[in-house]
Amino acid sequence: GAGVSQSPRYKVTKRGQDVALRCDPISGHVSLYWYRQALGQGPEFLTYFNYEAQQDKSGLPNDRFSAERPEGSISTLTIQRTEQRDSAMYRCASSLGIPGQVDNEQFFGPGTRLTVL
């Protein structure tokens, strides 16, 4: 597609349920990033991938959060046993990410609004 896409756009779930959020990056983009944004706050880094390799997961809040990108394209962010404090906008971005390339502009998808009741 022309841009980064995310699904679902909205997700309402009950506390304790697992959720999976999907990100489809711009075709050919090497790097894929996950961020979380609470209302009225700036985005907060969660994790990122180069190809299928997870490069940095230091922003994942706890072990209920995990992410994968098995074929180096689509990525899934999974939250197990959701809690109300997980409610936020989850944003995915991708960049060309070619080593040595000067321009590593990140392009964002529309986000998934997660609400945990």
Place this chain on the structure above:
Amino acid sequence: KQEVTQIPAALSVPEGENLVLNCSFTDSAIYNLQWFRQDPGKGLTSLLLIQSSQREQTSGRLNASLDKSSGRSTLYIAASQPGDSATYLCARRRAGNNRKLIWGLGTSLGVNP
């Protein structure tokens, strides 16, 4: 401590004014800095990216500057329009191999017709 700070948090101006949004960062080891626009209920739109070797970038009525030594970036919007109303976020990437962005909290801009 906030690594990236944006001032002011909110700004309201009449249409036609030139305005400056400020972004400061604590770590001068910067790879690049990116300015984004966020509209309610929508995604983040990249406006300008400045590499550490550059001092400014321009796109239409927007001009962003970068001063690594003082740890500051400014976004200049000329002849503001009501359609410019949005939240403006700056984010920096630290020098090195890690590509994650560290974000400010944003400046909420309202341009009144």
